[in-house]
Amino acid sequence: EAGVTQSPTHLIKTRGQQATLRCSPISGHTSVYWYQQALGLGLQFLLWYDEGEERNRGNFPPRFSGRQFPNYSSELNVNALELEDSALYLCASSLIVGLAHEQYFGPGTRLTVT
Amino acid sequence: AQSVTQLGSHVSVSEGALVLLRCNYSSSVPPYLFWYVQYPNQGLQLLLKYTSAATLVKGINGFEAEFKKSETSFHLTKPSAHMSDAAEYFCAVSDLSGGSYIPTFGRGTSLIVHP
Numbered sequence: 001e002a003g004v005t006q007s008p009t010h011l012i013k014t015r016g017q018q019a020t021l022r023c024s025p026i027s028g029h030t031s032v033y034w035y036q037q038a039l040g041l042g043l044q045f046l047l048w049y050d051e052g053e054e055r056n057r058g059n060f061p062p063r064f065s066g067r068q069f070p071n072y073s074s075e076l077n078v079n080a081l082e083l084e085d086s087a088l089y090l091c092a093s094s095l096i097v098g099l100a101h102e103q104y105f106g107p108g109t110r111l112t113v114t
Numbered sequence: 115a116q117s118v119t120q121l122g123s124h125v126s127v128s129e130g131a132l133v134l135l136r137c138n139y140s141s142s143v144p145p146y147l148f149w150y151v152q153y154p155n156q157g158l159q160l161l162l163k164y165t166s167a168a169t170l171v172k173g174i175n176g177f178e179a180e181f182k183k184s185e186t187s188f189h190l191t192k193p194s195a196h197m198s199d200a201a202e203y204f205c206a207v208s209d210l211s212g213g214s215y216i217p218t219f220g221r222g223t224s225l226i227v228h229p
Contacts, residue, residue, distance in 0.1 A: 043219040105158040
């Protein structure tokens with residue numbers, strides 16, 4: 001069974017540009033989550049999509065946005081990039097069983113803003 | 115609101131020694147609890163989870179964790195460390211206090227294993 005995949009592996013952008021990150025969930029999973037992992041800060045929750053709709057959003061500015069497609073894949077868009085957006089962006093998918101969000105993570109996209 | 119505290123950003127052990135990684139949580143309702151491991155340049159892999167069944171939870175790679183409600187703790191242990199256990203470990207808590215059961219993660223503990 002294929003795991004969660006993310007592309008690209010690495011992305012280098014200049015301050016003020018836009019970045020688009022992509023994620024494909026495990027087959028059969030309908031929920032996709034995005035996290036930002038900055039050095040020393042652990043995982044910060046960004047967005048949760050389920051069945052094509054945004055279900056929850058973390059404490060990030062509106063320039064962080066995304067969407068989920070009919071095949072449940074997802075993309076994260078970051079507009080007006082700032083230097084502090086440099087981080088590892090992790091995507092996870094889950095099949096919610098009961099109330100527990102048991103998440104399976106991709107390898108991440110390393111975004112560097114210069 | 116739920117929160118997670120992992121005591122010690124770095125834990126160093128010798129190969130063959132006991133591994134103990136500490137996690138304390140705050141939650142106003144019975145939570146779900148998770149431990150994940152992250153190897154260099156990889157995503158997070160689920161080690162084990164507590165979902166209100168047995169309080170002692172066994173996971174992959176010989177790890178286990180015990181849910182102690184009175185201490186609000188969910189410490190991760192392994193009797194004998196291997197070199198391959200060197201990685202970053204994250205504890206996560208999930209309850210409905212934030213409006214959904216999306217997990218909140220601790221800042222992580224880096225496990226260093228010496229030969």
